[in-house]
Amino acid sequence: MSKILSRRDLDFLLYEWLDVEALTGRERFADHSRDTFDAFLDVSAQIAERDFAPHNRRSDLEEPTFDGVRVSVIPEVAAALKVFNETGLLSATMDESVGGLQLPHVVARACFVWFQAANLATSSYSLLTAGNASLLLRYGSPAQIDRFVRPMLEGRFTGTMCLSEPQAGSALADVLTRAEPVGDGTYRINGSKMWISGGDHELTETIVHLVLARAAGAPAGVKGLSLFIVPKHHIEDDGTVGERNGVALAGLNHKMGYRGTTNAVLSFDDATGYLVGEEGKGLAYMFHMMNEARIGVGSGAVALGYTGYLHALDYARERTQGRPVADKDPAAPAVPIVRHPDVRRMLLASKAYVEGGLALILYASKLLDEPSDENDLLLDVLTPIVKAWPSQWCRLANDHAIQVHGGYGYTREYPVEQFYRDNRLNSIHEGTDGIQGLDLLGRKVIMRGGAGLQLLIGRIVTTAVAAPAELGQPVIALCDRLAATTRKLWAAGDPTSALANSTAYLEATGHLVIAWLWLSQLNAAAEKEGPFYDGKRLAARYFITHELPRIGPLLDLLDSGDTLLADLDDAVLG
């Protein structure tokens, strides 16, 4: 059995639960079939196992270095990316007109999870490039697409997103990078960008940076931000790579985990930039891509949690230690630790987190495949949860994986400690958990008169009604509570008090969403027999009975109107 990911689970989620095969009835996916989906899933599993997983530890131990001139990355990374590029998955969801495969997002996502689970750091170079290319396909000019996007999709260039700056991370309104029009249609870019994943390396001929900057004369705040293409090298009219542009690597950040992906501080010094779309719309363009980018982060968190769980399960079945508490005979042989209830607790909780998280990201991805007012709205509401929930709970699965391994899990001789370190980033980048809480409670559930929340709750209740009452009823009751709590929080229309406990709101809603997806899987498994389906039933029951009740106190807190945190005088800390 693979310890990277479970193909059996993916097959269940894609075909038995989400009925992904039915997507082939849509014109966009008409050339596809379950056979082509399976072929891409097979090749992903194979390459992930053969070309990505084996150097995961090495890319942690021998992280990229910068000698002042060039960045060195272990050679396995470029080799793996080359194999990946040959699959065509870099443009998995893109139009055939640009060489894309027109795969459904949900299938592409299932493929990507294999690579993320096998080697998150190496896969990042490709997934960042795909995100960059998707944005330019949507908002770039035909000339920009020819010059920058096609080479990215051919694997000749990689791409980045340059948003943050040393003084502006969560608050993009404070971006200081400046763009001055030169007069020939290009801009001169000056400033400093921080936390740029894949920001420098020599894996490809050059790097296409997408840079958020403030054009001369633009207003303060996010409305003054525009988006620019700033290549590391100038690209000649014939498409060849020319001299260096004014982009310099100021330094690499040295992270706790996720070390194989370079993370750069970049200096833009009179660099030539090309405006994407219109001035002042930079953040809007970025936000149109944000749903997808945040699914990508949630997906990485799920992937790490999932592989950690499979490693822990395997270890727990092999490792013998101790006896059941009722067995007092010291001469009895030691049993596999999977027989101890507390080890089972960690394993079953992890299963509930990682399979629940995988269901969440696939469900969200499928919404991209069936665009409609309703599905777009639902995705908007779900996105902060898609991003934050796996970052928190699938990371807990990585924590459990260490604990199941005991002392061994704390050593670098086993992979689970790396998964734990790697996954810690996912609660930070692409909007911290705290930012997701503000997004959910401060925007998503109140926009359009609360239509998004109403839609979500409607879908949850429909599923819960079809589930066995003992598990469905508690979920329905919590839906009613969540709706009432939301109304109460916003009754006074005061954001300061409404948002005082936004993280509690995010956690409560997240757990309710996962409970819903477990009920939905339970319904899909109904009347099917065998250990796999029994496992789904057990995990659903576990999540509803052991995990979901934790949101009661969170909703109590929100209902109490507590503003202790908002009112706090921070002089009393310390």
Next chain:
Amino acid sequence: MSKILSRRDLDFLLYEWLDVEALTGRERFADHSRDTFDAFLDVSAQIAERDFAPHNRRSDLEEPTFDGVRVSVIPEVAAALKVFNETGLLSATMDESVGGLQLPHVVARACFVWFQAANLATSSYSLLTAGNASLLLRYGSPAQIDRFVRPMLEGRFTGTMCLSEPQAGSALADVLTRAEPVGDGTYRINGSKMWISGGDHELTETIVHLVLARAAGAPAGVKGLSLFIVPKHHIEDDGTVGERNGVALAGLNHKMGYRGTTNAVLSFDDATGYLVGEEGKGLAYMFHMMNEARIGVGSGAVALGYTGYLHALDYARERTQGRPVADKDPAAPAVPIVRHPDVRRMLLASKAYVEGGLALILYASKLLDEPSDENDLLLDVLTPIVKAWPSQWCRLANDHAIQVHGGYGYTREYPVEQFYRDNRLNSIHEGTDGIQGLDLLGRKVIMRGGAGLQLLIGRIVTTAVAAPAELGQPVIALCDRLAATTRKLWAAGDPTSALANSTAYLEATGHLVIAWLWLSQLNAAAEKEGPFYDGKRLAARYFITHELPRIGPLLDLLDSGDTLLADLDDAVLG
């Protein structure tokens, strides 16, 4: 303000809350006074800051190495230990007759926390040695004390505890190391020991291992275990260090954190060992030391959480980013992030965890200073909580410290990521969290007819009655629930079902204990004015209103008699 630990808080806890000065009325501490206590606290703070903290990062980046012959440790470690030894704190709590200071445990613990917070890895060498020496002072012969303990207390030798083996970690019943009497009173020791902290190095003349082994003809299980002194080198009759004994370093473990402390696999090959006390009592001797050792682990977890919190608080006051949610003016200056409610949530939660954890370990330490049937019993009940609660929650403070720092916190340029990695070990060594749950629910709360739990609840209720009713009443109600839940779990007398959710029981009881200690601090702060006392009041209120309610669902689960984990067929996992 120090970012290692808060002297102000220690003064409050020791003098205003625990009235440690009154201990000088006891004969054992009659030579001490607040002045001598303060002098040791002062020197601890000073040395921790000057000699321990500066090489904390270096000992992580340049962890000890083994070239097959010798172990290399960065030179700052030996230098720091030398300064520490000169303080006399190595024998802080020991009798004057062996050169000890006869300090109260509670004061010594407060001193040790400084070193642990400044550099957990370096301080471990001393604290392990002190634990070893304490055991031998109690159970060793006068000749063993002269030969092995005195040089340890002089700083010439260090000491270890060798319990675990590759196949026996939590289950010491499965220890395979053998001891054969040679006929001259010594034993020949053969076997392999694992996870030995400080197990090899060249910081001192030699190392005194305390080894759990099975004497020839001894029964299976823990009753067949005896304890042996096995020095790395033979000690000549004149006390000088002679040839190597049959103890070899088989390898060093490479840990995720806590890297500065060597962690060894040791091979015992016809090594000469000296029996401590009587055959068959090895585990009993170890367990007599266990309360202290587990306070030491809890204390390390508190120390790391505490210093992480102080770093996060400092950063949150300096770092500007964004604006309050009600402020829509993008031209307004960015505010220190401590003004954002979600940052305050993480800081206040961390304060509640680390100050609550520090209160717990000091309270437990003071029980050692006032031995009585009642205090001994209370310490027995509290020990699993003292060990596990800080390992879980003060680690969460380290997690919050990273999150408060954002991307910076994830880099090795800031110290908080190391604290997070270092603290991960504390849930594993000296008995995992799962083992602590079994100890609490399976032994401690039912021994002597439940007298220990009754005693604990009595003390909690006494404190809660004296607190403001709005905070005291919920605690009293939960005490009643915990008593009822415990009775119900054990009503059938069946350990398998009673212990099915022992971790939930540990978490619930742990939070209730910390709520009690917060109420107790609240009472001690009553009618005192100023930001420090306001902070205590606020953290107490936060813990009772935001944190304590999470135990409701845990008690609900326990009351439901759920045996899902005990009954699980693990074939359904995966």
